[in-house]
Amino acid sequence: MERLWKKPFILMTVGMFFLFTGYYxxxxxxxxxxxxxxxxxAQVDLAAGAFMLSAVIFRPIVGVLLDRFGRRPFIVWGLLLFILAMYMYDWIGGIVVLMGLRILHGMSWAVSTxxxxxxxxxxxxxxxxxxxxGWFGTATTMAMAVGPIFGIWVTQNQSYHALFLFxxxxxxxxLLLTFGAKMPFQPKSGARRIDFFEKSVLPVTASSFFHAIAYGGITTFVPLRRASFGQNT
Incomplete structure (x- = not known):
């Protein structure tokens, strides 16, 4: 049986733990x-929606381009753009600019992930x-558990400035971990049109859609309810 735990797989898995920890x-x-x-x-909801809508628009386009130009360029440039977007949160001074940044951030998330x-x-x-x-998903799920707790701890004990730097x-x-991973790639010959609908994946897509609605709605608004409850008491 072929080995699973080779250096590239380990680097990518650990790298995604860090990326998803920062994201969550x-x-x-x-x-x-x-x-x-x-x-x-309403603007909180709009900010979340701008990020996800941007990611949804770019994912199918990136998916086709990956088969033409390889994985590494999109990982590197996507993560560089993601890092830039993370850093720019610290310079935001208004809601309108924030919405533009959320669109940029969503695009970088789509490209890299x-x-x-x-x-x-x-x-x-x-x-x-x-x-x-399964193992790769475990790393991202661990980040889903660690990231929110870490984010709350930093904002309560440090500042948003510190959170964005972290x-x-x-x-x-x-980026450093994934950059060191060798990525097998065989370019596809011939042009391929971009298909936005594929019937065979619709059931799985619909399931993921409803799951994400439930998760996103809860994680986005629970902190606001908690803060409001604290003010009322």
Missing amino acids: SLYPTLPLFIKQLGGNE TAVYTAIADMIPSARRGEGM AVGFSAAA
Whole structure:
């Protein structure tokens, strides 16, 4: 049986733990940051929607380009753009500018993570694909547990400035780790049109859609409810 735990797979998995930790550290803290800027709950929702809508638009386009130009350029440039977006949060002074940054951030997330997941699938031996994706998913799930707690701790004991710098550091660590991973790639011959609808994946897509609605709605607004409850008591 082919080895799963090779250096490229380990580097990518650890790198994504850092990237997702930085990403999830904003989940419970960004709504409060928007309120601090003078925004309301509708603008909190709009900021979350701008990020995700941008990611949705760019993912299928990136997916086709990955098969033409390889995974590494999209991972590197996507993560560089992601790091820049993380850093720019610290310079935001208004809601309108924040919305523009959320669109940029969503685009960088789409480019980098689509390329990463594709590269991971390439690295895993076909006979161990389920096992490999399970371990890779464990790393991102651990980040989902650690990131929000870390983000809240930093904002309560340090500042949003410190949080954004930590997120930049996590993202930079992800870039360095993934940069050192060898990525197999065989370019596809011939042009291929971009298909935005594929019937065979619709059931899985719909399931993921409803799951994300539930998760996103809860994680976005629970911090606001908690803050409001604290003020009322």
